[in-house]
Amino acid sequence: MPRIPVHTLETAPEDSRDALKALDVKFGKVLNIHGEMAHSPVALQSYVALQEVIADHGSFDGRTREAIALAVGNVDDCSYCQAAHTGGGRAAGLSDDEMVAIRAGAVDFDPTLAALLELAREYTADVGSVRDATWQTALDSGWSDEQLTELSVHVTLNLFTNYFNHFVQTDLDLPAAPAL
Structure with a gap:
């Protein structure tokens, strides 16, 4: 409630x-x-x-933005945001299987995206801290310093909504995200 x-x-x-x-x-x-x-x-x-x-x-396309939101929502255990961004992910061209893989941290269908999402997941789980190796892997995968800096805004926005939903106990008014 x-x-x-x-x-x-x-x-x-x-x-x-x-x-x-x-x-x-x-x-x-x-x-x-x-x-x-x-x-x-x-x-x-x-x-x-x-x-x-x-x-x-922003420099990220809709598919990447939704993937970031799904990864952050999963790490932060926000069922509302995972549901919302499942709908957004479909609209941005992600398949249901890809979105489940993103939420599970098993992005084997796109190594470049996987490197960015691992950075986002680590950033979320470790309160902003990331390992140098994770940062370097994202750079080596083709992400720029500008994009990695921008990632902080995407993670922050998603943490804001995740935390808000936890704080006020938002009822789900969207179709639930598929179970992992």
Whole structure:
């Protein structure tokens, strides 16, 4: 049971309504996570701002962004984010088998992506710390310093949503991710 109610477009604080309306249009409904974030315009606007910066300036394609989100969501055990990004992953061209492999940390279908995701998984599991060897493997796989730096924003955004869902106990209003 969630700790806070899910706001609707009508009940959300005035300073959250425009962002909530935009998310409603984007996703076809007010998702529970967004309706809960709407309690605090700071929380909702922070989420939206990070999404916009990534959309405007990020170098990763949708497939890579969704893979990062799935890896982080799995390490951080966020069932809501794994469900949300399973839908997003399908839209970005990932197969169900690929998404299960990403969540399980067994990305043998794309060695370049595997190197980046191992860095993301380690970053998540070890509170921002990564081994030099993991960093070097990502570089050797073709990822640039700029992209590895950008990875920190993607992991941070996903940790923000994962932690938020854990904190408020968001109810799942999306199809669950396939079991591992």
